[in-house]
Amino acid sequence: MKYIKKELQSKKDYKKAPFSDVHWRVYISILLGQIACGYALGISGIALDQAGSYLPLTNFWTGLIGAGGLIGLFGSIFMGRLADKVGRKGLLMLNMYIFTILSLAHLFVTNLFLIFLLRLGLGLMMAIDYTVGNALLIEWLPTGESGKKQSRLLIYWSIGFILAYLIGSYLGGFSQGWKYSFASSFIFGLIAAVFRSFAKIPASPSWLASRGKNAKAQKVIQRNLGSKWGLSERLLSIKVKNISWLHLFSKNYRRQTLVGGLFYASQAFSFFGISIFLPILLKSMGVTNADMSGILYNGSMLIGVVIGIWIFNKISRRSFLVVSFLSSAIALAAMVFLDISMWAKLGIFSLFSVILSSSLVLDYPYPSELFDVKVRATGMGICIAISRIGAACGTFLLPILTDMGGSQLAMLVCALVLLIGSMICLVWAPETSPKFMKKNEILENEVTE
Incomplete structure (x- = not known):
């Protein structure tokens, strides 16, 4: 036993290994899932707009079905907990196959409640990618690469979201096109599922070590990286504990x-509320060429994500959050209170899209940086679950607010939520970027890897 422990301690920390084949396999597996998730969420509003001619949709059902995927994502709280108990690999090998089946099931369903249940199920499968996928990614990628690679995932999520708008607009030209739009997410789910099966994504060595399975973790590392790499001393010394949800609300x-959940929720309220029901909002604004305006908005979103990635490590996480939220709130308020032309409004609306979407690059790295390996998936699960409450509220309320007071009321409420989010980040948000932390803060906040 002593020999085995000595042998494990003689290895170099696998988190310092150069970027290699196993890292690419893990990364591509997760980014394909992000494309599928972005597409499934983006197609919802398009399909519902098309379904109005075929289904007895009220504002209530439009909002509920539109929010179904986001409500399902609340399951992150359970999926993260499950991943911390049973591991990452098995869940990620299964969820995209179920995602594919649920997507195809839309072809055979017209009952509003059943459509809602399908969206709920898709959200639950996406919850696995959001929590478990990101946990596996940060636990495999080399130190210094995980934050950068996580922030870039938003490019692929945005590609999926924008593809949903383009493909959905095309499918809307067919009879019963809303069914094809909803079901079309199966393509991206199947691609992700098949790749993961052939790529054979590995288990997480960090998770195995956190469960006291050091020898098994070492075998996984050597099989994928070579014999000279192993667990760090911190991982070798981890004491196995049963972590409850309540532990995440302890003093430590x-x-x-709270910050991880509330910043995410305030951002998601406005982003998903506006993005998913963009066609409805544009009609309320009196925009005649909704397709061109939608392309402008979604193009601005992609530009924003690219800009966000560029500045990701150039400013502190905390400043990034505060400035982007406050600027987005000001842009929306300007559209409500300024008496300007429609083209000027579209310009400000595009600027809002650029600013808010730039902050999306923090959605994956920041919450994962807040928690250590023992509670990472559970912590991220709770943060994402809280954020989906915000997203579901925004998606459910936007059609109702637009019906009550037009686009101005909807945008004013979104601006208020973003303002609250910026104040929360200003007062409470911890800094997690090593570049902008003092040495003693880095030691205090260092993840247990």
Whole structure:
């Protein structure tokens, strides 16, 4: 036993290994899932707009079905907990196959409640990618690469979201096109599922070590990286504990949990509320060429994500959050209170899209940086679950608010939520970027890897 422990301690930390084949396999597996998730969420509003001629949709059902995927994502709280108990690999090998089946099932369903249940199920499968996928990614990628690679995932998520708008607009030209739009997400789910099966994504060595399975973790590392790499001393010394949800609201984790959830929720309220029901909002604004305006908005979103990635490590995480939220709120308020032309409004609306979408690059790295390996998936699961409450509220309320007071009321409420989010980040958000932390803060906040 002593020999085995000595042998494990003689290895170099696998988190310092150069980027290699196993890292690419893990990364591509997760980014394909992100494309599928972005597409499934983006297609919802398009399909519902098309379904109005075929289904007895009210504002209530439009909002509920539109929010179905986001409500399902609340399951992150359970999926993260499950991943911390049973591991990452098995869940990620299965979820995209179920995602594919649920997508295809839309072809055979016209009952509004059943459509809602399908969207709910898709959201639950996406919850696995959001929580478990990101946990596996940060636990495999080399130190210094995980944050950068995580922030770039938003490019692929945005590609999926924008493809949904383009493909959905095309499919809307067919009879019963809304069914094809909803079901079309199966393409991206199947691609992700098949790749993961052939790529044979590995288990997480960090998770195995956190469960006391050091020898098994070492075998996984050597099989994928070579014999000279192994677990770090910190991982070798981890004491196995049963972590409950309540532990994340203890003194050690309370601030991280609340900030991680509330910043995400305020951002998601406005982003998903506006993005998913963009066609409805544009009609309320009196925009005649909704297709061109939608392409402009979604193009601005992609530009924003690219800009966000560029500045990701150039400013602190905390400043990034505060400035982007406050600027987005000001842009929306300007559209409500300024008496300007329609083209000027579209310009400000595009600027809002650029600013808010730039902050999306923090959605994956920031919450994962807030928690150590023992509670990472559970912590991220709770943060994402809280954020989906915000997203579901925004998606459910936007059609109702637009019906009550037009686009101005909807945008004013979104601006208020973003303002609250910026104040929360200003007062409470911890800094997690090593570049902008003092040495003693880095030691205090260092993840247990």
